Amino acid sequence: MNGTGNTILVTGGTSGIGLGLALRLHQAGNKVIIAGRRKALLDKIASEHPGIESVLLDICDPHSIQRSSEALAISHPNLNVLINNAGIMQWENLTEPQGLRTAEDIVTTNLLGTIRMVYAFTPQLLKQPSATIMNVSSALAFVPLPATPTYSATKAAVHSFTQSLRVQLEDSSVEVIELAPPGVRTTLLGQENDEHAMPLEEFLDEIFELLKISPTPSELVVERAKPLRFAEATGSHDEVLKMLAAYKPPAE
Template sequence: MNGTGNTILVTGGTSGIGLGLALRLHKAGNKIIIAGRRQALLDQIVAEHPGIDSVLLDVCDPQSIQRNSEALATRHPNLNVLINNAGIMHWEDLTDSEYLGTAEDTVTTNLLGTIRMVYAFIPQLLKQPSATIVNVSSALAFVPLPATPTYSATKAAVHSFTQSLRVQLEASPIEVIELAPPGVRTTLLGQENDEHAMPLDEFLDELFELLETSPTPRELIVERAKPLRFAEASGSHEEVLNMLAGYKPPAE
C-alpha cells in the first residue's frame, strides 16, 4: 500500500482507531473519506479537518452500502483503498437469552458489514491500477475474550474471510491486508481509561512504522498483539485463554 496519494474510505471513521487512522493518513497526503452513522459528528470532523470528506453510511444496512458504493464511484472515481474498520463490541452472558439480540447485532455489524462492503466496492477497486482492502479484525480473532464471545467469533471469521479474499484477488491489482489490533484505549467497550489497553497514539505510531515497511505486511500486528496472534504456534493458547477468562465485565 502506498503511503500517500491514495483516495481512502474508512468505515467507522468518526472515533477511535478509525478516526486516528483517517487523520494520520490525511496528514500523510491522502484523500480521506470517513464513513459513519451520525451526520452531526461527520460534519464536525469535516469542519475541523479541511480536505476530509464524509459519507453517511451504515454497514448494517445493505441499501446504505449499495447507495454509497454507487455514489462514490461517481464522486470519487479514484477511490483505491477501502478500510473496513466499523465494528461494535459488547459484553455477553451466554446463559441469558436477553443477550441474543446483542450477538445478532454484533454479527451483522462486524462480519456481514465487512463482507457486504467488500462485495459492493470490489468493482470500483478493480478499475484502479493499484488498490488495497484493509480488513480490521482483532488480536481476539486468535484467542477469544470469553466475556465477549460473539465479538471474538466475528473477528475470527473476518480473519478467515480475509485470507480467502487475498487468495481470490491474488492475480488482481487489489492488495489485501489484515489489521489485528490489541486492546486500544478507545470508547470500544469503554476502554478509553483502561490501563491494560494500549494508548491510541502509541498504537498508531507502531502501526504506521509497519505501514512504511516495503512491501506492506499482509498482517499488521503490533508487538502487544503478538502474544495472542501467535499463541497457537507458540503452544500458549490455553494459558492465554485462561488469562483472558479472568477479564470480567465491570460490576453494574
C-alpha cells in the same frame, strides 16, 4: 499500500482507531473519506479537519452500503483504498436469552458489514492500477475473550474471510491487508481509561511504521498483539485463554 496520493474510505471513521487512521492518512497527503451513521459528528470532524470528506453510511444496512458505493464511484472514481474498520463490541452472558439480539447485532455489524462492503466496493477497486482492502480484525480473532464471545467469533471470521479474499485477489491489482489490534484505549467496550489497553497514539505510531515496509505486510500486528496472534504456534493458547477468562465485565 502507497503511503500518499490515495483516495481512502474509512468505515467507523468518527472515533477510535478509525478516526485515528483517518487523521494520520489525511496528514500524509491522502484524500480521506470517513463513513458513519451520525451526520452531525461527520460534519463536525470534516469542519475541524479541512480536506477530510464524509459520507453517511450505515454498515448494518445493505441498501445504504450499495447506495454509498454507487455514489462514491461517481464522486470519487479514483477511490483505491477501503478500510473496513466499523465494529461494535459488547459484554455477553450466554445464559441470558435476551442477549441473543446483542449477538445478532454484533454479527450484522462486524462480519456482514465487512463482507457487504467488500462485495460492494471490490468492482471499483479492481479498476484501479493499485488498490488496497484493509480489514480490521482483532487479536481476539486468535484467542477469544470469553466475556465477549460473539465479538471474538466475528473477528475470527473476518480473519478467515480476509485470507480467502487475499487468495482470490492475488493476481489482481488489489492487495489485501489485515489489521489485528490488541486492546486499545478507545470507547470500544469503554477502554478509553483502561491501563491495560494500549494508548491509541502509540498503537498508531507502530502501525504506520509497519505500513512503511515494502511490500506491505499482509498482517499488521503490533508487539502487544503478538502473544495472542501467535498463541497457537507457541503452544500458549490455553494459558492465554485462561488469562483472558479472568477479565470480567465491570460491576454495574
